[in-house]
Amino acid sequence: MQKHTPMVKYHPDARFLTDYAAGCLPASQALCVATHLHYCPLCRLKIGELTELGAELFMQQQPVKVEKAALEKLLARIQASPQSPISPVQAEPSVSILPKAVNKLTSGNLERLNWRRIGSNFRVSRLNVGDKQRETSLFCIKAGGHVPHHQHKGDEITVILKGSFSDHEDKYEVGDFIVRTNGETHKPVASQDQDCLCLSTLDAPIVLSNWLLRFGLYLFNLGTPSHQTAA
């Protein structure tokens, strides 16, 4: 985890942090929180506390009787398998500046991903996080470029991985966790000096077969598959 990072300004609220620490946040949103944690020591501290709270509630549960056979069964399994306790794996120093989870999803190589271009300044690649209710993707806005004006049909979380973007409200930097709710419109513009890479997850209540088409319709309100006709 990175210890020295630029100031992160936008954080997940108590709801996201608590659901994450409890393990009940949907996987795609949990990925966004985990990504933010990579950049944010303050939220790591909060998650530490919220995990302590979980452990305390866990230990205060009404105990449930465990049959004696359960331990014998486990010890037999342990003896049968050649593996004794494994020594801790020394974490390799990360070469990439991207969070571990994002690296895993992209196999450390962004160019290997299946990118879909939308317009000249914008490309998007879907990630599989095992969450069928949401669309999770990486998107990249070219320096100075903007995302076509769009309206959200569901809640959307965005975490910035590289670069920065601005909308009518503020400028957002690496690590910022930005939530947009249903019905809000905004028009992010990447800063001039570098491309902006983001992780995002969008509530998608309807399941259609062609995700790419659906994503286009959702996010950019294209109306028809040909984006020339978009407003």
Added chain:
Amino acid sequence: MRTGSLKAMDYESDDQQPAAPSDERGQYWVICLEKVASTQDVKAFRELFEHFSPMIKSFAYKIPGLEQAEPFAEELLQETMLKVWTKAASFDARLASPSTWIFTIARNMRIDLLRKQARHVINNVQLYQDGDDDEIALDDIWFEDENSDVFNQLAMQRSRKQIHESLKLLPIEQTEVLSKVYLEDKSHAEVAAELKLPLGTVKSRVRLALNKLKLVVDR
């Protein structure tokens, strides 16, 4: 998959340690874990098992409406304690207390088992399966050993004491929401739906509770 209500459970009556505050006996479990790690000490592991397994089983039964609750609880117990055995060497007392470490393993294992069940159901009805092979591993999203920084640990020990002492002073509706979120695997949104409350009410109950527990969240 999740239908009906909680199955009846029988509670341990004998050979259960008195409900000691988790951090008072914490040092003892640190020693046990270190013995398991360094000499594969079965006796120390047996003690850990006897202390923590009734909690792991209880944690499994908290999932509402599982059809196969008993096998699920059995599997969660076996897999969690197997991980405690194999990963004991990666336990670091500077980063977490034994109960926090074991809770984290049980939490991740429970998500994993539930996810496998859900995937099983989904594959059976052939819903939607593009690129499922690329799916990310759970441990990459919910870390088992990376979510604490060493320098935070003093603060963490203080808050654990604080939590232990203040938890019993919370109003019932706040404790209820907290235990649904943490133990019953229900997100804020799901708790709101279940209790027929606006999401905002659930959020504010959690906030009030965290505030009373004097956690830094939301400060």
